[in-house]
Amino acid sequence: MSDGYVTPDGRTIGGKVLEMQNITLRFGGVVAIKDISFDIREGEIRAIIGPNGAGKSSMLNVINGFYHPQEGQILFHGEVRKPMKPYQIAKQGIARTFQNIALFKGMSTLDNIMTGRFNHMKTNIISQMIWQGPAAREEAENREIVEKVIDFLEIQAIRKTPVGALPYGLQKRVELGRALAAQPKLLLLDEPMAGMNVEEKEDMSRFILDVNDEFGTTIALIEHDMGVVMDISDRVVVMDYGKKIGDGTPDEVRNNQAVIDAYLGVDHG
Amino acid sequence: MLYREAGDYKKSYAEDSQTFPLKLDRWAYYALLAVAFLVVPFVINDYWASAVLIPFLIWSIASLGLNILTGYCGQVSLGTGGFMAVGAYASYKLMTSFPDLNIMIIVLLSGAITAAVGVVFGLPSLRIKGFYLAVATLAAQFFLVWLFNKVEWFYNYSASGQISSPTRSMFGFEVTGPTASASAKYLFCLVLVVGLAWVARNLTRGRIGRSWMAIRDMDIAAEIIGVNPLKTKLTAFAVSSFFVGVAGALMFAVYLGAVDVGDTFGIQKSFLVLFMIIIGGLGSILGSFIGAAFLVVMPVLLKNVMVGMLGWPSDMSSYLELVIIGFLIMLTLILEPHGVAQLWRVTKQKLRLWPFPH
Numbered sequence: 001m002s003d004g005y006v007t008p009d010g011r012t013i014g015g016k017v018l019e020m021q022n023i024t025l026r027f028g029g030v031v032a033i034k035d036i037s038f039d040i041r042e043g044e045i046r047a048i049i050g051p052n053g054a055g056k057s058s059m060l061n062v063i064n065g066f067y068h069p070q071e072g073q074i075l076f077h078g079e080v081r082k083p084m085k086p087y088q089i090a091k092q093g094i095a096r097t098f099q100n101i102a103l104f105k106g107m108s109t110l111d112n113i114m115t116g117r118f119n120h121m122k123t124n125i126i127s128q129m130i131w132q133g134p135a136a137r138e139e140a141e142n143r144e145i146v147e148k149v150i151d152f153l154e155i156q157a158i159r160k161t162p163v164g165a166l167p168y169g170l171q172k173r174v175e176l177g178r179a180l181a182a183q184p185k186l187l188l189l190d191e192p193m194a195g196m197n198v199e200e201k202e203d204m205s206r207f208i209l210d211v212n213d214e215f216g217t218t219i220a221l222i223e224h225d226m227g228v229v230m231d232i233s234d235r236v237v238v239m240d241y242g243k244k245i246g247d248g249t250p251d252e253v254r255n256n257q258a259v260i261d262a263y264l265g266v267d268h269g
Numbered sequence: 270m271l272y273r274e275a276g277d278y279k280k281s282y283a284e285d286s287q288t289f290p291l292k293l294d295r296w297a298y299y300a301l302l303a304v305a306f307l308v309v310p311f312v313i314n315d316y317w318a319s320a321v322l323i324p325f326l327i328w329s330i331a332s333l334g335l336n337i338l339t340g341y342c343g344q345v346s347l348g349t350g351g352f353m354a355v356g357a358y359a360s361y362k363l364m365t366s367f368p369d370l371n372i373m374i375i376v377l378l379s380g381a382i383t384a385a386v387g388v389v390f391g392l393p394s395l396r397i398k399g400f401y402l403a404v405a406t407l408a409a410q411f412f413l414v415w416l417f418n419k420v421e422w423f424y425n426y427s428a429s430g431q432i433s434s435p436t437r438s439m440f441g442f443e444v445t446g447p448t449a450s451a452s453a454k455y456l457f458c459l460v461l462v463v464g465l466a467w468v469a470r471n472l473t474r475g476r477i478g479r480s481w482m483a484i485r486d487m488d489i490a491a492e493i494i495g496v497n498p499l500k501t502k503l504t505a506f507a508v509s510s511f512f513v514g515v516a517g518a519l520m521f522a523v524y525l526g527a528v529d530v531g532d533t534f535g536i537q538k539s540f541l542v543l544f545m546i547i548i549g550g551l552g553s554i555l556g557s558f559i560g561a562a563f564l565v566v567m568p569v570l571l572k573n574v575m576v577g578m579l580g581w582p583s584d585m586s587s588y589l590e591l592v593i594i595g596f597l598i599m600l601t602l603i604l605e606p607h608g609v610a611q612l613w614r615v616t617k618q619k620l621r622l623w624p625f626p627h
Binding site (some may be wrong): 064066085086087089090091095096098102103104105106107111114115116117118119121123125128129130131135136138139140143144147178182 | 281282283285286468471472474475476477479480482483485486487489490491492493494495496497498504552
């Protein structure tokens with residue numbers, strides 16, 4: 001699979017966008033991630049699953065730059081990534097959503113998603129002060145892109161509503177919108193469907209598939225709902241106690257004995 | 270029915286993000302500007318200028334400045350008085366060292382110097398937040414006041430330890446000094462208020478303003494979007510201190526004429542400005558003006574009512590004034606914790622549907 005592959009539904013998956021090589025992350029004596037390697041390929045939907053405390057969110061935090069692993073290296077587009085701050089990694093084109101919604105509560109839906117355009121807006125503070133001219137032009141151009149995201153996620157009606165007043169499902173959608181507005185090369189979703197009812201999960205799954213399909217965005221997601229994971233992802237990494245216990249297509253993972261043991265428990269009798 | 274957006278169509282994104290989206294609001298704003306520039310200067314007298322209008326304008330600039338830092342960027346500061354002192358002493362040193370320099374340039378340079386000082390005292394904000402940051406900025410307040418008292422160079426070795434403003438003119442009109450006219454001082458302050466409010470509005474509506482608010486609301490999420498927390502917080506400190514420094518320079522050079530640093534720029538002034546933005550509305554340009562009006566104009570109004578109209582003794586009225594203002598502050602905060610600006614927003618919302626309730 002070194003040069004990509006073709007999925008059962010006929011999408012062509014390209015080369016490696018991100019490659020984690022022998023990552024180990026420790027907090028004092030606690031080993032959160034132990035010697036894990038896997039890759040994420042261009043255009044695929046890659047799921048990371050595992051029981052609670054398996055180290056999935058820590059893994060996203062490593063990709064994001066919140067945590068710096070003690071061992072191992074991360075290759076982004078084939079180049080070894082130096083230790084970076086999260087905002088520098090964002091500039092490279094990695095966006096994400098959070099398990100517990102992390103929206104800007106005091107701002108409207110529109111402003112939240114406009115904030116996602118931060119890396120694409122370049123005018124300096126002097127033009128921002130004067131506004132008329134470059135700053136206003138840049139604002140309108142980026143607003144056009146944001147409006148496309150708003151249309152895509154079908155949240156036109158709440159454009160000017162403060163996000164704090166929105167129901168949970170819509171907040172999740174706005175957060176996805178904020179990440180999409182950045183037009184990322186790699187989109188990380190930390191439990192995008194946590195706490196949702198069936199309809200909301202169906203909507204969210206559809207948005208994730210559509211994002212991947214329409215924009216060709218590479219997506220890595222953490223999710224607990226096995227039905228959803230098996231349906232939408234192309235390849236799955238399974239973690240347990242900080243270790244990787246399985247990696248492959250949903251079917252391969254489903255039949256992996258180590259994975260079944262981790263989820264259902266092993267008979268010690 | 271009188272106040273609504275129906276029929277006021279927006280045809281571009283620029284129009285959609287106007288400061289005053291409704292025609293009625295826009296006209297009201299232009300009318301206010303016209304009165305302020307074309308009518309008030311000709312009818313103003315010394316009492317109105319020195320008791321109401323000039324202090325209102327100057328405190329508006331200070332509260333705009335603090336609102337940028339605290340209301341928009343979420344960094345609590347109790348150093349406002351100290352930063353105003355930096356502006357005042359910077360303008361004094363500039364005025365006495367460069368007698369030919371235009372007063373407008375001096376005021377703006379004083380703001381720039383204060384901005385630099387503000388950035389230095391803003392450095393702790395990278396590590397500490399909330400109440401702890403407030404305590405750290407308190408250090409700025411006490412240190413700066415102490416510095417201007419202690420180091421004689423700042424007050425040019427004068428015997429009294431005070432600084433007093435020499436006369437400077439602009440377009441042939443005296444703006445500072447004892448003989449400057451009320452309307453010249455008023456216009457000078459007004460130009461700066463309108464200019465700086467415009468700058469504040471522009472900064473807060475765009476990329477930089479959103480990055481401030483992002484840091485305020487959820488700093489971790491801001492960082493994964495690409496907002497550099499260090500740069501963003503220090504920019505807020507710089508811009509905020511610029512405003513506060515200009516306010517300090519005006520307070521000294523134009524309004525008071527002579528300043529004793531401990532009296533004029535003490536800790537109580539830091540609290541005063543903080544109260545202004547809390548009462549007016551955090552994260553609101555209009556709120557900064559409302560807050561300044563509330564705490565500057567209200568005491569004068571009460572005094573006039575109690576002493577002038579009711580004929581009460583002035584000592585009693587000055588105590589009652591404090592009681593009433595304290596009561597009004599509490600009342601405002603209980604009725605609308607988000608400040609008077611929010612109250613205004615709610616009223617506008619209701620007015621759109623008036624006379625129907627829903």
